[in-house]
Amino acid sequence: xxxxxxxxxxxxxxxxxxxxxxxxxxxxxxxxxxxxxxxxxxxxxxxxxxxxxxxxxxxxxxxxxxxxxxxxxxxxxxxxxxxxxxxxxxxxxxxxxxxxxxxxxxxxxxxxx
Amino acid sequence: xxxxxxxxxxxxxxxxxxxxxxxxxxxxxxxxxxxxxxxxxxxxxxxxxxxxxxxxxxxxxxxxxxxxxxxxxxxxxxxxxxxxxxxxxxxxxxxxxxxxxxxxxxxxxxxxx
Numbered sequence: 001x002x003x004x005x006x007x008x009x010x011x012x013x014x015x016x017x018x019x020x021x022x023x024x025x026x027x028x029x030x031x032x033x034x035x036x037x038x039x040x041x042x043x044x045x046x047x048x049x050x051x052x053x054x055x056x057x058x059x060x061x062x063x064x065x066x067x068x069x070x071x072x073x074x075x076x077x078x079x080x081x082x083x084x085x086x087x088x089x090x091x092x093x094x095x096x097x098x099x100x101x102x103x104x105x106x107x108x109x110x111x112x113x
Numbered sequence: 114x115x116x117x118x119x120x121x122x123x124x125x126x127x128x129x130x131x132x133x134x135x136x137x138x139x140x141x142x143x144x145x146x147x148x149x150x151x152x153x154x155x156x157x158x159x160x161x162x163x164x165x166x167x168x169x170x171x172x173x174x175x176x177x178x179x180x181x182x183x184x185x186x187x188x189x190x191x192x193x194x195x196x197x198x199x200x201x202x203x204x205x206x207x208x209x210x211x212x213x214x215x216x217x218x219x220x221x222x223x224x225x226x
Binding site for chain 1: 122147149155156157158159162202212213214215216217218219
């Protein structure tokens with residue numbers, strides 16, 4: 001089974017704080033994704049990438065930056081966190097072919113006070 | 114724009130009754146459609162995906178048929194089990210190989226004894 005590891009599992013910060021969420025996959029996958037999950041909104045795509053150094057904008061990118069440093073590592077950055085960014089964040093990876101499945105990490109629960 | 118729609122937020126039914134969760138899509142191209150399932154406190158995982166050759170995918174008693182004429186990919190099961198209680202997402206991925214995967218809002222299925 002493909003492996004996607006997120007850290008931390010839980011994070012609490014204050015408004016205006018600086019937060020970095022980490023994701024590592026050992027699947028040799030090209031594509032990596034960051035989603036946020038909120039009740040009533042489902043899973044919404046923030047950013048994604050198809051390789052080291054590449055970044056694609058998703059559907060809800062405002063307030064977020066992302067960086068893909070290697071094929072394995074994809075980071076989500078919140079430089080001025082706001083309470084509206086309190087959410088459950090999922091990272092996922094896939095091989096990139098159109099019908100390939102996504103493998104999800106276990107999620108990071110972020111609370112911005 | 115391209116999108117996927119799940120009309121029911123919550124479906125409640127009694128064990129043993131048939132299940133049908135609705136999914137329709139709007140797409141410029143012929144997309145790939147997926148169903149993901151998320152049990153409580155777990156990450157989403159793939160349940161089914163559409164095929165290009167009109168085969169009907171099946172898994173764990175669930176099946177779905179891609180109907181291009183009605184732009185639908187409804188999830189069905191003949192007899193619900195208590196363990197089917199979960200959040201179900203329909204998802205869309207374009208065939209243009211951008212790698213972008215879009216999820217619907219999700220449908221919570223509650224199966225009661």
